[in-house]
Amino acid sequence: MTAYKSPAVVLNPIAEEVLQGLSATPRQLPPKLFYDAEGSRLFEQITELPEYYPTRTERAIFQAYAAEIVAQAGNNLTLIELGAGSASKTRILIEALAARQLRVGFYPIDVSVAALKQAVTGLNGHMPHLRVRPMVADYSRSLPQLSTLPGRKLVLFIGSTIGNFEPQEAVQFLSRVRRSLQPGDAVLLGFDLAKDPDLLHAAYNDSQGVTAQFNKNMLARINREAGGHFDLDTFRHVAFWNAQQSRIEMHLESQVEQDVLIADLGRQFHFAAGERIHTENSYKFTSHSIAHLLHQSGLRLEKSWTDENQWFCAAMGRVSAT
Numbered sequence: 001m002t003a004y005k006s007p008a009v010v011l012n013p014i015a016e017e018v019l020q021g022l023s024a025t026p027r028q029l030p031p032k033l034f035y036d037a038e039g040s041r042l043f044e045q046i047t048e049l050p051e052y053y054p055t056r057t058e059r060a061i062f063q064a065y066a067a068e069i070v071a072q073a074g075n076n077l078t079l080i081e082l083g084a085g086s087a088s089k090t091r092i093l094i095e096a097l098a099a100r101q102l103r104v105g106f107y108p109i110d111v112s113v114a115a116l117k118q119a120v121t122g123l124n125g126h127m128p129h130l131r132v133r134p135m136v137a138d139y140s141r142s143l144p145q146l147s148t149l150p151g152r153k154l155v156l157f158i159g160s161t162i163g164n165f166e167p168q169e170a171v172q173f174l175s176r177v178r179r180s181l182q183p184g185d186a187v188l189l190g191f192d193l194a195k196d197p198d199l200l201h202a203a204y205n206d207s208q209g210v211t212a213q214f215n216k217n218m219l220a221r222i223n224r225e226a227g228g229h230f231d232l233d234t235f236r237h238v239a240f241w242n243a244q245q246s247r248i249e250m251h252l253e254s255q256v257e258q259d260v261l262i263a264d265l266g267r268q269f270h271f272a273a274g275e276r277i278h279t280e281n282s283y284k285f286t287s288h289s290i291a292h293l294l295h296q297s298g299l300r301l302e303k304s305w306t307d308e309n310q311w312f313c314a315a316m317g318r319v320s321a322t
Helices: 014-023 037-046 053-073 090-098 113-123 167-179 197-203 210-226 287-296
Strands: 077-082 104-110 130-132 152-157 186-192 235-242 247-254 258-262 267-271 276-283 299-306 312-319
Touching: 014 210, 037 113, 037 210, 053 090, 053 152, 053 186, 053 197, 053 299, 053 312, 077 090, 090 104, 090 113, 104 113, 113 130, 167 186, 167 287, 186 287, 197 235, 197 247, 210 235, 210 247, 210 276, 287 299, 287 312
Parallel strands: 077 104, 077 152, 104 130, 152 186
Antiparallel strands: 186 312, 235 247, 247 276, 258 267, 299 312
């Protein structure tokens, strides 16, 4: 059986995030609010949609190159995943690593307890020499000191999650990751590449409306956890390609003029008809912008792997001696 420790319970700062975001002009809410238990379930459903290419494309890269990726990272590796979710793609890398070393330590880190439980359940008993030690943490705010973990580290930040950061925030985040590691450790990042706008539009506006449910679940979560009174039927999902910024934008648009009470904040928020809440950016990259981001973050771009269509890229950055 796979050994693991139960994650600690942490306080959810949702009320603070909601107050800050809905008080801003224009209004916005951080993407991490997507991922409660229902949001994690909906996202897993999104990854299986025919229009949503990133997950299956990244998985195909891992299936083709997993052995090469873990060999490039080094020997005696400890695997760490930031924003692990269900860790379904990570299993491919774990299997490749288990073929190279007798024991594999895997530390999935996520803000969602539900997602971590799913990850542990999916891996439990999968390999006798795997040790899974989940950690509940909001890695975007406070990163555990990863250098204290045993062995040489390979940190995974896959699934194109880096694209949800604003460019300067991405630099700051990766710089923090680098500082938490030791020279010789590596980071594997997933980058969604810039491509045909029609492909991008379809991926975020699926015909079954699952992405719309996922987006609206953020409001449903506020209702559940912060005493919100959002009427989800009065908001619509909006997603479009912003070519100038090289990003997909997701919004929730109020279709009527309305006031929404959030009881835990003791406040009402007024929405004009057509007013939007910006819920996510998903930046798309080129080989040049990937190299530039890693260089700015103090990581040395060592190698990258792409699919045959050049839709997605897995890139490895190395922590160099200072």
